[in-house]
Amino acid sequence: MTDSRFRVAAIAVAAAAAIALPFFVADQYQLHLATLIATYWILVAGLNVVVGFSGQLSIGHVGLLAIGSYAFTILAGQHGVDPFIATMAAGAIGATCGFLLGLPSLRLPGFYFAMATLAFALIVGELSLAEQDLTGGGAGLAVPGFPAPFDTPGGFYWLVLAMAALVTWVTANIARLMWGRALVAIRDSEVAARANGVPVFRMKLLVFTFSGFTAGVSGALFASLQTYVTPETFTFELGLFFFIAIVVGGRGGILGPFLGLVLLTLLPEVVAPLARVGNFFYGALLLVVVLAVPEGIGHLVSTLRERFRPIKVEKQPVSPDLTRLATAIHAGKRG
Amino acid sequence: MLTVLITGLATGAIYAATALAYNVMFSTSKVLSVTTGHLSMLGGVFGSFFISVLKLPIPVGLAGATMVGIAAGLVTELVAVRRVLSRSDEHLWLLSTLALATMIQQAVGLWWGTEPKPFPRLIPQDFSAGLLDQKYWLPVAVVALIAVGLELLYRFTMFGKIFIAVSEDAFAARARGIATERVRALSYALAGVIGALAGFAAGQLTFAFFALGLTLTLNGFIALAFGGLGSNAGALVGGAALGLLSAIATYFFGGEYQNTIAVGLLMIVLLVKPEGLFGKKTVRAV
Amino acid sequence: MSVLVAQAVSKHFGGVAALDDVSLDVRPGEIHGLIGPNGSGKTTLLNLLSGYYPVDDGSIKLGEIDLTAARVQRRAALGIARTFQKPRLLATLSVLDNTMLGCYPGTRAGFLETALALPRARRDYASARDRSVEILHGIGLGQILDRRARLLDHAEQRFLEIARGLAMKPTFILLDEPAGGLTEAEIKALSRIVLTLRDSGIGVLIVEHHTDFVFRISDRVTTLNLGRMLKHGAPEEVRRDPEVIRVYLGA
Numbered sequence: 001m002t003d004s005r006f007r008v009a010a011i012a013v014a015a016a017a018a019i020a021l022p023f024f025v026a027d028q029y030q031l032h033l034a035t036l037i038a039t040y041w042i043l044v045a046g047l048n049v050v051v052g053f054s055g056q057l058s059i060g061h062v063g064l065l066a067i068g069s070y071a072f073t074i075l076a077g078q079h080g081v082d083p084f085i086a087t088m089a090a091g092a093i094g095a096t097c098g099f100l101l102g103l104p105s106l107r108l109p110g111f112y113f114a115m116a117t118l119a120f121a122l123i124v125g126e127l128s129l130a131e132q133d134l135t136g137g138g139a140g141l142a143v144p145g146f147p148a149p150f151d152t153p154g155g156f157y158w159l160v161l162a163m164a165a166l167v168t169w170v171t172a173n174i175a176r177l178m179w180g181r182a183l184v185a186i187r188d189s190e191v192a193a194r195a196n197g198v199p200v201f202r203m204k205l206l207v208f209t210f211s212g213f214t215a216g217v218s219g220a221l222f223a224s225l226q227t228y229v230t231p232e233t234f235t236f237e238l239g240l241f242f243f244i245a246i247v248v249g250g251r252g253g254i255l256g257p258f259l260g261l262v263l264l265t266l267l268p269e270v271v272a273p274l275a276r277v278g279n280f281f282y283g284a285l286l287l288v289v290v291l292a293v294p295e296g297i298g299h300l301v302s303t304l305r306e307r308f309r310p311i312k313v314e315k316q317p318v319s320p321d322l323t324r325l326a327t328a329i330h331a332g333k334r335g
Numbered sequence: 336m337l338t339v340l341i342t343g344l345a346t347g348a349i350y351a352a353t354a355l356a357y358n359v360m361f362s363t364s365k366v367l368s369v370t371t372g373h374l375s376m377l378g379g380v381f382g383s384f385f386i387s388v389l390k391l392p393i394p395v396g397l398a399g400a401t402m403v404g405i406a407a408g409l410v411t412e413l414v415a416v417r418r419v420l421s422r423s424d425e426h427l428w429l430l431s432t433l434a435l436a437t438m439i440q441q442a443v444g445l446w447w448g449t450e451p452k453p454f455p456r457l458i459p460q461d462f463s464a465g466l467l468d469q470k471y472w473l474p475v476a477v478v479a480l481i482a483v484g485l486e487l488l489y490r491f492t493m494f495g496k497i498f499i500a501v502s503e504d505a506f507a508a509r510a511r512g513i514a515t516e517r518v519r520a521l522s523y524a525l526a527g528v529i530g531a532l533a534g535f536a537a538g539q540l541t542f543a544f545f546a547l548g549l550t551l552t553l554n555g556f557i558a559l560a561f562g563g564l565g566s567n568a569g570a571l572v573g574g575a576a577l578g579l580l581s582a583i584a585t586y587f588f589g590g591e592y593q594n595t596i597a598v599g600l601l602m603i604v605l606l607v608k609p610e611g612l613f614g615k616k617t618v619r620a621v
Numbered sequence: 622m623s624v625l626v627a628q629a630v631s632k633h634f635g636g637v638a639a640l641d642d643v644s645l646d647v648r649p650g651e652i653h654g655l656i657g658p659n660g661s662g663k664t665t666l667l668n669l670l671s672g673y674y675p676v677d678d679g680s681i682k683l684g685e686i687d688l689t690a691a692r693v694q695r696r697a698a699l700g701i702a703r704t705f706q707k708p709r710l711l712a713t714l715s716v717l718d719n720t721m722l723g724c725y726p727g728t729r730a731g732f733l734e735t736a737l738a739l740p741r742a743r744r745d746y747a748s749a750r751d752r753s754v755e756i757l758h759g760i761g762l763g764q765i766l767d768r769r770a771r772l773l774d775h776a777e778q779r780f781l782e783i784a785r786g787l788a789m790k791p792t793f794i795l796l797d798e799p800a801g802g803l804t805e806a807e808i809k810a811l812s813r814i815v816l817t818l819r820d821s822g823i824g825v826l827i828v829e830h831h832t833d834f835v836f837r838i839s840d841r842v843t844t845l846n847l848g849r850m851l852k853h854g855a856p857e858e859v860r861r862d863p864e865v866i867r868v869y870l871g872a
Contacts, residue, residue, distance in 0.1 A: 119601070
């Protein structure tokens with residue numbers, strides 16, 4: 001069908017543009033920004049499965065980012081572990097922490113869960129300041145880079161891009177296959193989810209653990225990109241930023257949150273007054289979206305189309321095809 | 336050690352007040368607003384602004400801070416709750432109050448500054464009073480008065496009775512002609528009064544600080560969850576418990592582990608008795 | 622062939638007995654109607670059978686298997702499907718996607734297989750899609766496979782919920798007021814669908830207020846009143862019973 005061929009072509013073009021990006025950016029800063037977006041996206045793509053699909057409103061994921069960053073820095077920087085292994089280890093540690101955080105809190109109702117994640121982010125911040133021997137306290141730690149050919153800005157960008165592409169592919173699989181529908185059911189109607197055999201808690205915990213993994217990997221790459229980490233880097237507002245990017249971009253999709261992330265990162269760069277106002281702008285944007293287009297900007301086109309749709313297509317009465325129905329039922333008969 | 340306990344009780348008082356504000360708003364809307372902590376933050380910041388900066392007399396400053404609290408409560412109801420409750424998506428009010436809370440906190444940070452500023456002396460008293468300093472007993476006294484006031488309101492006034500009717504069964508209340516939307520708005524305004532008064536009374540202890548909003552939203556919630564959602568007695572007990580525990584932990588382990596210990600407490604309570612000390616178990620309808 | 626049985630079940634909410642010592646069974650290949658005035662406990666019984674509330678007393682069995690303590694998902698896995706009084710659909714997903722949710726109990730792929738799009742996950746998806754398409758065409762919604770569920774009218778939503786239930790390869794399907802809000806023509810279509818389900822060997826339990834509809838298609842009818850069983854038997858018997866007429870059917 002032309003629709004899916006168009007999709008494949010669009011993805012190919014976008015991929016080509018992304019790969020070629022280092023060659024046509026104006027300066028180092030822009031390349032750094034692009035790499036930063038790609039790094040953030042690794043976390044946001046995983047968080048998107050949790051927030052956008054299973055509907056668990058985790059506002060404290062910055063804590064997992066911090067854990068990944070510090071894990072990488074300590075392993076690669078202070079113990080000489082190979083950066084690639086350190087990155088995977090950071091992912092594993094992030095996953096473990098995600099699992100431990102999710103285990104008690106995913107059973108709680110929405111507000112309780114959000115507060116638990118907020119508390120988690122604040123605790124991680126507290127501990128990274130307090131445990132000076134481990135994290136360098138307020139002074140922070142220097143972060144090593146990756147070996148050649150990833151030790152140049154362009155090379156590192158391509159490394160992050162490759163990881164981001166992989167994570168995107170994985171989340172696209174989750175969304176497209178049966179898990180996608182099960183997760184949306186958990187988000188929109190737990191009653192329906194249970195009625196259709198969906199193991200609600202187990203699924204929430206699994207995707208939350210996965211989001212811990214992506215946050216850990218993202219943290220490792222983020223730390224390497226910034227070359228220095230301190231507790232001040234990982235503010236609650238940063239975690240809120242990731243969350244808002246997803247909601248503004250649109251829950252239930254992947255392109256939407258990506259566009260949301262790009263938009264939220266680039267707007268303050270391009271519109272100077274927004275940079276000064278910073279987090280106020282993000283809050284205001286979230287409010288506007290929630291009140292006006294709760295499904296997010298990614299769905300704006302279809303939302304507008306529905307609202308201004310002309311007189312509905314002539315209604316056809318439901319006319320069953322009983323033979324076809326009987327055949328369909330028998331096709332799946334249980335043994 | 337006595338200082339520790341007194342400090343704990345005083346900070347616990349603000350947590351308790353925040354929990355009371357949560358209860359008031361929750362009972363008419365079934366919404367837990369992220370802006371709850373910000374009501375107290377505004378009371379402290381604007382109290383300091385009116386009295387120390389604009390040099391207005393203290394009673395005027397108090398009235399002004401309370402007005403700001405009421406305004407914040409009403410804006411929460413109007414903007415973040417009313418429009419959103421009619422939609423079917425359950426999560427929306429969490430997002431809208433979160434957005435509003437962010438806007439309030441950031442706006443105050445931009446205008447007032449991000450450093451904590453001192454709060455003026457409210458009652459003539461020199462600073463050598465030690466444990467009898469008003470910064471300790473003012474919050475406790477004010478919150479105790481608020482709690483008593485709420486009880487009297489519910490038991491002896493018309494508004495109180497209507498309020499209880501709406502909180503027990505909004506549908507039935509509406510069927511009997513009660514304007515539930517207006518009651519809800521008024522309850523949010525009341526929560527604004529509670530928060531602002533507590534923030535004003537505690538200003539000398541907490542200083543006028545924009546970041547207090549989120550901290551109180553979280554700690555007030557911990558106090559609420561500990562004591563049990565919907566219980567005012569639970570709010571007071573939860574606040575006191577949290578305040579004392581934090582102060583004692585700070586004394587023994589240093590202030591760096593405050594959040595960790597507070598949340599640890601919460602997690603233990605939620606695992607053992609999820610509805611809190613005095614809360615009621617709810618049966619979910621299908 | 623296993624029979625789905627609720628044996629002497631009771632359920633209290635607060636001080637009120639919603640159900641008191643009620644027994645009911647559903648056999649494969651039959652339509653069992655459940656009627657009664659509002660508040661008689663019909664939907665509560667459905668909720669007990671499907672597992673949303675635990676029973677206070679009595680037992681739920683599927684053949685030899687004791688389901689009394691089994692959670693909702695386990696009962697779904699054993700082939701007990703249901704619809705709801707107010708349709709619980711996923712508003713942002715399409716008709717096809719909503720139906721495919723019903724195929725979830727039949728899937729085998731875990732997280733890793735899904736994340737990496739391994740063959741088993743892809744097979745789960747493909748067979749779910751094919752089965753759902755066939756069922757939707759059979760039930761009469763084949764023209765609107767891609768329409769978002771929130772745009773459906775009332776009848777379409779009800780039929781979609783039934784389609785989703787069928788996607789599960791059920792041995793039993795519990796319908797909660799499926800005719801609510803339907804026109805005469807739509808009820809006719811519903812009747813033909815429910816009869817096809819019965820003839821395919823599925824055990825159907827219908828909770829309904831539309832007594833004509835229920836009496837017309839049921840093989841057996843049970844009446845509840847105030848949480849207790851009133852009368853049970855063939856439709857004609859129940860219809861003519863004086864107690865049933867007094868309490869529910871009217872003069």
